[in-house]
Amino acid sequence: MSRAEERDEADCVCSVGMKLTWDINDPKLPQDTKQFDPFQEWTDGYVRYIYSAEDKNAQRHLSGWAMRNTNNHNCQILKKSCLGVVVCSRGCTLPDGSRLQLRPAICDKARQKQQKKLCPSCSGALELLPCRGHSGYPVTNFWRVDGKAIFFQAKGVHDHPRPESKSETEARRSSVKRRVSSPPFTPKRRLLEPQALGPALLSCVEPADRISFIEPNFPQHYPAFQSPETYYNPHNALGETPPTLQKPTNPRLYMSRPGYEFQGYLTSPSYPVTSDLCDPRSASHSLDQFLDQIRIRSKSYSQLKPDPGSVNQIRNSFQPDPEPYPCRYPSNPPGSPAALQTIITTTTKVSYQPCPKPPAALPSYQSCPKPPSSLPSYQPCAPPKPSGLPGCSSLLEDASPSSYSTEVKVTDESGGVIKSLSFQPEPLQTKTERADGYDYRYAYPNTYRYDDY
DNA sequence: CATTGCGGGGGTG
């Protein structure tokens, strides 16, 4: 009966995590969460989820993206940053038409070694496309255990194609090993990413993998069959959980990396700027998103790395924003009224102010050797208890399925205070995401194409 | 051998 399932499959427009207003740095996170989000393998954008502490994948802090541990000197919160993706520097096309997009090794050494290898397809050099999706820095994921929940928050929008998922990489490894003893398929393809193999390989090495990785309520991420439409939206194409939670493909994602000349990863400069505003993510006035937009719009595409400095200035002048990120409404066309509403409404953000250290009562993320007295740099934390706002828990309680059972239900999720964004939502034309003619298959080769088979 | 998490430490604005 799983409430979560019911909700996801239905028309929930918002993840449990997004429904509530919280920030990973809050001294107190929403308690008494009654619903959890199904695990999200490929999160992208500024999202938050609340997983059950029982969720294996969440426990492992898994992600489809290659995330490496980053020291944030805060043992309560685990921070990981994206390593990007390893591609063929020639941008060659694999036999099946897709492109090589390997998962960067997490270990620095292993990664260097990995990059010395040659493209299995054209023998060209491999190249690591670093992630700069978060104001010029890699996208970051934060994990924090609190009570029976595992809070997840992501910051940034990946500006590079997806690498193999972890399970794919593992599958490839084991299959490569196996091949040594008895090669079942064409060796050449074997050397390529599993995704290039399509169902064939998957069917032989993936099942267990996938099952272990994907929770019951997790749709398979490699649809056996895909309609032509689906792959326009790589996220959906991958059958990600609540399609609703996935952002529409964003053409700009591949624009900000002018340094790379292989066309495969670049879109035409004439990408629709408006997509930003059509994108639910743009609806947020959170600092991060704000920065992102500024960066994307004002920086010419010629600058590889927006200097973090200027970004920081903006950041500093902007109060940290425990921002209620707007919900996504994937199942809803961006141009639909409901979507529009979602876009233009958002919860009032609470001003941030330094708050007294939580009385060391913070549930420790993991055994934290440090004496509680010296709680590691705890952010200028949390919105002071918005006196006017209902507590999170009560919110939760109220968040009965009925209160958000339709996409149209967009208000009040965070406590009732709603306001419109400072920037006008553009006329929501039913954006054509491929206005630039960009072929997302290359951006997201992981997206199987039905014609591959 | 790779992954994961921890934590010291340097650099920057």
Next chain:
DNA sequence: CACCCCCGCAATG
């Protein structure tokens, strides 16, 4: 001070 990154270490598989 917050944030970024690098590095090495240890446990684990």
